[in-house]
Amino acid sequence: MIPFLNLRQLNSKYDTAFKNAYRDVLDSGYYILGEQVSLFEYNYASYCQVEHCIGTGNGLDALTLILKGYMSLGKLSKGDEVIVASNTYIATILAVKLAGLTPILVEPDINTFNLDSRLIKNSLTPNTKVVLMTHLYGQLCDVNAIRSICDNHQLILIDDCAQSHGARLNSKLISGNLCDASAHSFYPTKNLGALGDAGAVTTNDNTLAERIKSLRNYGFNERYVADYEGVNSRLDDVQASTLNIKLKFLDEDNASRQHIAKRYVTEIQNEAIILPLYDNSQCHVFHLFVVRVANRTAFSTYLKNNAIGYNIHYPVAPHKQQALQELSKLSFPISEKIHDEVISLPCHPMLTDTEVSTIINVVNAYK
Ligand SMILES: Cc1ncc(COP(=O)(O)O)c(C=O)c1O
Structure with a gap:
């Protein structure tokens, strides 16, 4: 796992x-x-x-x-x-x-979130x-x-x-x-x-x-x-x-995150997976590597079956939260689409190159 x-x-x-x-x-x-x-x-x-x-x-x-x-x-x-x-x-x-x-x-802009x-x-x-x-x-x-x-x-x-x-x-x-x-x-x-x-x-x-x-x-x-x-x-x-x-290690850790993100962005090739835009600059430190998938339930079950951890940031749009009733009548279709489709793949400084390769292979084999 x-x-x-x-x-x-x-x-x-x-x-x-x-x-x-x-x-x-x-x-x-x-x-x-x-x-x-x-x-x-x-x-x-x-x-x-x-x-x-x-x-x-x-x-x-x-x-x-x-x-x-x-x-x-x-x-x-x-x-x-x-x-x-x-x-x-x-x-x-x-x-x-x-x-x-x-x-x-x-x-938000759907391409940058x-x-x-x-x-x-x-x-x-x-x-x-x-x-x-x-x-x-x-x-x-x-x-x-x-x-x-x-x-x-x-x-x-x-x-x-x-x-x-x-x-x-x-x-x-x-x-x-x-x-x-x-x-x-x-x-x-x-x-x-x-x-x-x-x-x-x-x-x-x-x-x-x-x-x-x-x-x-x-x-x-x-x-x-x-x-x-x-x-x-x-x-x-x-x-x-x-x-x-x-x-003292923040810049080094961020560079590791960017290294992983660059690999994901270039090596994940699957039409079902919409990758985040990344221009290789320092303006993204990949706290999270978030992709979009039309059928998130199927994809998350697939990741689980293939022993890849994932998380969802975030499953419910703010205006759909029970706690924010006063916003519930508003409509934010881009946000709703984002909240329906996003899923985060592992991306942290302790992830090894071999693990990144495994994740890429599993994601590429998703149908
Ligand atoms: C975007 C954003 N804003 C605010 C917070 C709130 O921070 P905390 O949980 O430390 O109160 C978090 C983190 O949890 C966050 O991700």
């Missing part, structure tokens, strides 16, 4: 480094917002070539804190509209709702204040086109970088420094994954960074003195030390 992803295997190469680091955290006596957190905030800000990194409890909180930060600074008000892709992971939409804002769903910049204009109203784009599956959105729409309409541009750690447009423009503020998740399966929940905000905006730093810790600037209505979403030192170790 080739599993879709085995986290124990993925983290095995860090075994000794983790044990030493955890010993140090234990001995330090500081377990939340301690030295390792400060070090990670410094390291990740440097990696993203950005002024500020603020560690948070998870990616959903990072998104919510950016929006609440802007609200707290008076730059957004309750009910303001936020454009998001209709096929994004549910957390992006929940963050908008948790902040008291209104999500406006816009269809990312927010279709050509459609954004049709959804703009006087209440539109933010575009929140998700670099889905690890591929950067059409950043330049979306940035110019935001500039023309005085909109704040935020990105959900949960799946795109290390994706680059060029040597200077990297996931995490492309927008006014960026949210990151370090959930264990991510390209940069902790061993528990963890997240961060990156930004060059000094005022926003200061406010989020306060909001993530009950709105305190001084201990036990709450200046704003904050939350508890602090990064802990065990996760931060894990991330400090793994960050």
